[in-house]
Amino acid sequence: MGDNGTALLEMRDITKRFGAVTALSDVNLTVRQGEIHAICGENGAGKSTLMKVLSGIYPHGSYNGEIVFDGAPGDFKDIRSSERRGIAIIHQELALVPVLSIAENIFLGNEHASAGVISWHETTTNAQQLLDRVGLRESPGTRISDIGVGKQQLVEIAKALSKKVKLLILDEPTAALNDEDSRHLLDLILELRRQGLTCIIISHKLNEVMRVADTITVLRDGRTIETLAVGPELAEEDIIRGMVGRPLVDRFPERTAHEIGDITFAIEDWTVYHPLDQQRKVVDGVSLNVRRGEVVGLAGLMGAGRTELAMSVFGRSYGKKAGGAVFKDGKEIRTHTVPEAIGHGIAYATEDRKHFGLNLMDDIARSITLASLPKVSRQSVINEHEETKVAERFRKDMRIKAPSVKAITGNLSGGNQQKVVLSKWVFADPDVLILDEPTRGIDVGAKYEIYTIINSLAAQGKAVIVISSELPELIGLCDRIYTLNEGRLTGEVARADASQETLMRYMMKGRG
Incomplete structure (x- = not known):
């Protein structure tokens, strides 16, 4: 916990609208100096939106409410201006350049150069120090495309540390990691806190949140529900209750007995x-x-x-x-x-829905029928009415939250994109x-729905x-x-x- 619990960040009455939709409504968040503060909530609860407001992706003036950071107003007009003040955000979709080396990525846009000439010796030496700090044993010259997601995540953190970060925001940092890499990352976050760094972590994995966080703020439907201090008396069920507004008696649906x-x-x-x-x-x-x-x-x-x-x-x-x-x-x-x-x-629904599972420019209807177009076409002409009917059925059955089946998949939350990917393969039969x-990267409530879909597929043989x-x-x-x-x-x-x-x-x- 921080030296005297002074607030490093205060977000007051933040309200953010997109057209008729209110994504955030009077949200309050106080993060104390030197703490790890977790933000939990279902998909669409407003977690990422809140962080985009904080980091200036949604600039000052596009939302209501105020931000005070490190004792001064946080009127950030873009991500560069929040970075200059010491706020670094690491997204779930990592933003590294695959063809460049680890060292080049760490100092991209922030090069060690004089008179336009990059000093590679200095770059490599400093990169090595940062890699030691995050516990990554690769050489600074290794290309990003040759290391796994777990290690790329550590490169992102090294990059943030190179910018003298005061507040590190991690959005679903362990979503793509296995247990071992997750543990390494969480240990690193705890170590950085011991060195005085303040951290916000957005995560669906409650066991991890309970392990590292000092404080948890729960968001639901764009509102702040509660802020909880982590201690022996706090149970995961308490957090789930705040997130979903109902206790999840069982995280896994009952398996219907069927013949294997x-x-x-x-x-x-x-x-x-x-x-x-x-x-x-x-x-x-x-x-x-x-x-x-x-x-x-x-x-x-x-x-x-x-x-x-x-x-x-x-x-x-x-x-x-x-x-x-x-x-x-x-x-x-x-x-x-x-x-x-x-x-x-045989069907394969990929983990990487952004690259392989979906064309994010397509609407829901086309995304669902894509792997089996002959089913909705005659002589290679797609019957759009039929396609819409099929998609509408899946939207209802899969409880895909979207205004219509003509909605573009890129605008859906992760959980709903995943339901579209599953629908595509279920339709292919x-x-x-x-x-x-x-x-x-999907919240507890949507997970339960996906488990139910998996069970029903098994029940169909x-x-x-x-x-x-x-x-x-x-x-x-x-x-x-x-x-x-x-x-x-x-x-x-x-x-x-x-x-x-x-x-x-x-x-x-x-x-x-």
Whole structure:
């Protein structure tokens, strides 16, 4: 906690409207010097909007209310002016330049140069000091495109530290990270607080919030509901109650008892090499199977090869020279291209919905029908009326919050975008669905709805594979869970025997 609990930041009566929609209504937030302050709330509660007001993305004058930062008015006209005052925001969608090195990214726009010539020695030395500070053991010369999301997140923090930040804002910092990388990041945040840094963290992961935060502010429907001090008497259920306005008795819907049938999908001795490094096996001799009506989980730490396995099976979308075979209902099938995989009734819903799952310029209706256009067209002409009818049905069934099916998917919240991705694949009516981090960056209420959809798919006899970094999610959803480590299968655990400790033990198995 800060030296004397003086306020570093006060946001008073912040109201922000977009046309007829009020996104924030009289929101108040006080962050004390040297504390970690968490902001929790469902999707669409206004968390990101509030941070965009604070950082000047929504400039002073476009909202009502006032901001006082470090003893002076915070009338920020853009993100540069908030940065100059010592506010750094790290978004869920990282903003690094993939082709540049770590060092170049850290000092981008802030170069060590005299007379227009960059001093690489100084850049590299300073980058190295910052990397040591955030605990990243890569060389400053490594390209961003060659490191994983967990490490990119640390580069973003190093970049913020290089700007002499006073208030670090992290928006869903662990959403894309596995448990191990998350733990490293949270330890780093605690360490930076010990060094006097103040931090705001927006997160859906309540166990993490409880671990690092001193104070939690709950937002609901654009209003401040309550501010809670974290202590032994505060339970996760109290926060959930504030977020959703109702206690969630159970975070996972009841599984309806249904028959689990025969093995419908199997992979045998599957091996994949890294696309850039032909020597490196990213997936190493993996065999697994799924039955009709069964939900099977894939657990692993970052870099375990779960997504690479899924993408390589789904039309060889990843890697080089895969060895092994794929079987559907006992027959070996070819899935060398994505259309071949879809033709065999396999669907893959990606974790990265921004890059692969959706065209953010498309409307909801087209996004849902895209993988199965023949169903809504005759002789290659799309019947828009039919398309709208289909989309309208999914909008209702999936409870997609949008003014109409003509709404552009890029304007939806993360949870609703994810429901559109799921709708697309449910409409394609596959036999095997691979869902990669289906609830990444989604709040508790929307997660429950997505779990219900997954259960109903299994009840219809579909075979579902779920890749997730959240162990409670796998335990709550799956009939069986496979664990991967460094590309190898290290365990297979039945639902009845699955605990976080057991899974973690298998996920770490075989390391050094």
